[in-house]
Amino acid sequence: MSIGYVALVLHAHLPFVRHPESDYVLEEEWLYEAITETYIPLLQVFEGLIRDGVDFKLTMSMTPPLVSMLLDPLLQDRYDAHLAQLEELAEMEIARHAQNGHMKYLAEHNAREFNAARVFWEKYDRNLVKAFKQYLDSGNLEIMTCGATHGYLPLMKMYPQAVWAQIQVACEHYEQTFDRPANGIWLPECAYYEGVDRLLADAGLRYFLTDGHGILYARPRPRFGTYAPIFTEAGVAAFGRDQESSQQVWSSEVGYPGAAEYREFYRDLGWDAEYDYIKPYVMPNGQRKNVGIKYHKITGKGLGLSDKQLYDPYWAKEKTAEHAANFAYNRERQVEHLHNMMQRRPIIVSPYDAELFGHWWYEGPWFIDHLFRKSWFDQGTYDMTHLADYLKAEPTQQVCRPSQSSWGYKGFHEYWLNETNAWIYPHLHKAAERMIELSKKEPEDALSWRALNQAARELLLAQSSDWAFIMRTGTMVPYAIRRTRSHLMRFNKLYEDINQGKIDSGWIEKVEAIDNIFPDINYRVYRPL
Incomplete structure (x- = not known):
């Protein structure tokens, strides 16, 4: 029997960017990049896990703006065109590098990825919300809601009706989309203030996430720190972010995504290629931009982009297996240590932006795939869980008042309220x-x-x-x-x-x-x- 839990939580959010009044707006590509690089790769991982008998458990928010854009016919049409352009450019790259073995290998790798995205996109009739919903229905995925437009709630608390609108509109939108009420909410920017829990309870929500110090500075101080949720006086559970597991992924100094073998995000064909060659694939005004085809790896710290060496997806994927094994090993040791101290099963909550996996960290979906497989087949110390299942299994928790907090710079509201x-x-x-x-x-x-x-x-x-x-x-x-x-x-x-x-x-x-x-x-x- 396991002696603890690990909850991987992904926050999938993009602002509502939709411009039917214009033929081209660069910011719409935030969605198209996330579809190709994060959402489809994650769904491909889920599909492979179920195919191989891995009963994975993952908590994920899908914010109303993101869901609305994924369901929008105009943006679906524009993504179709965006992906077709990528497929065309990838085929041109194969021909251009026909005599260069490694570059041809990379070009073919890119083309396969874009072609696989096309197959997946059409398999679900261009409706990725439907694709995610099937894993919600199977119990593998717990999908949370968020603020209606990701409004920063502590900075509107003087108008409770405005906070209520952000919460209630989101809950109504969730129920219309997923045919069930939401259990939990990712508070925008994990920003909590005292009193918002009552509004969450009134909306029928059972739990929310906050940063670790929101739990650690609660009153009275929680007996188990961030390794068990607390119930607020309104009866809503608050889960706190675990600092140790977060740092292993997030940290720019020691986090996994900085490994030399991984693909370099900032060096892109849109800037490397000859202008006349790349011109049909950049902005209509001729200005260069990232096109999503990248050939280089991080190589080492402190190097300029011109010093980056060629990427190899084989060795990068091997590195994700190593990193997933390290992450799982550290969670085992962490759970064992905590269980001995707490004399109950701890939960380690590891939340991240979903777009980190695939978009910013190209190999992130491979890491998730390896982590779920290693957790399922190679250990018995902890169970991977999603937060709704945890509350069913562990219904008794300490009652405390969480502290005002966010997961932003310095842990409070400064990033969203400053001179800029x-x-x-x-x-x-x-x-x-x-x-x-x-x-x-x-x-x-x-x-x-x-x-x-x-x-x-x-x-x-x-x-x-x-x-x-x-x-x-x-x-x-x-x-x-x-x-x-x-x-x-x-x-x-x-x-x-x-x-x-x-x-x-x-x-x-x-x-x-x-x-x-x-x-x-x-x-x-x-x-x-």
């Missing part, structure tokens, strides 16, 4: 006040109903934590600023038009077509609690 992005919050707060005011209205006709619902959509989209995050990182900042401003301007126009009784039906039709998330939203979700 503080300007957005007075506008967001004013919009929240106005939306609460609008929620008390009763529509006079169908057009008023549409306007009120669209106002709710625009506020939710403006509240996405991704925009503040991007402003802080310093990448794609103009886009994040433009998105924040455009949603706020649309919201404010709707507010004024509704109050003046002069709703522009032609304009609102255009806005509904662009910002079409949550088609069944009810603006009354913002009514005072």
Whole structure:
């Protein structure tokens, strides 16, 4: 019998980026890259595990913006075209390197991967949500929800109705998508504040995740630290991130993804190839970009991109087996040590961004595959579990008040509230006040109903934590600023038009077509609690 649990948790999220008004927007490729490099490879791993009799258990969030984009026919069509372009370029690369043995080998490897993605994409009729749902239905995958648009909840807590809207709209969207209520929620950015647990309980949620210090600084201090969940006074379970297992993957200094054998993310054919050759595959204005074909490995620390050596997927895959074995070995020793101290079965919760596996760390899905296989066949110290199953098996936990926290820089709210992005919050707060005011209205006709619902959509989209995050990182900042401003301007126009009784039906039709998330939203979700 096992003496502990390990829970691998993946957070699958992308901001809602959809631009039917434009033929090409670079930021839409965030989704296309994640489909090719993360979501399809993960599903291929799941398929292989079930085929080989591995009854894997994994917890994964799928946020409403991501689910909405995966189900959107326009974005499905555009991904089709994106993948076709990749397949075409991969075949050209095979021909270009026909006389160079290793480069041809790499080009053929890339082509096989893109062709396999095409087969998988068409196998599920371009519906990856359906593909993930089958593993939810089989009990292998526990899918959580998140905030409706990944809004940073502690920075809107002065408006409980706005927090409630983020939670309730997400739960309704989850139930419509997966034909069942959500059990758990990945709090956006793992950001917790005291009192949000009551809203989670009212929405029917059973558990959430927080960073480790959110548990360690709880009151009273939890007896078992982060190695058992705690129940809040509202009856919701809080799971804390394990620092040791997280560091082995996340750390830029000692984490697995930095191994010399692994593929170099930052050196891409889009920048290496002759311009006339690559021009049809870069941006319409001719500007270079990453195209997703990479030939080099990390090679070593401190090297410039020009010093990188050629990649070999065979040796990289061997390295993932070594790293998965090391991860499993360390979890065995950790569980044994904790079990001896606790005299009960500990749980080690290891949460990561899903897009780390495959997109940023190309070999990440291979690592997950090896880890589940080694955990299933090669040890009996711990059970891999998902969080819902754990709560069924271990229903009794200590009651505490978690500490305010996030998994961001310094562990609190500084990354989302600083000199780069503080300007957005007075506008967001004013919009929240106005939306609460609008929620008390009763529509006079169908057009008023549409306007009120669209106002709710625009506020939710403006509240996405991704925009503040991007402003802080310093990448794609103009886009994040433009998105924040455009949603706020649309919201404010709707507010004024509704109050003046002069709703522009032609304009609102255009806005509904662009910002079409949550088609069944009810603006009354913002009514005072």
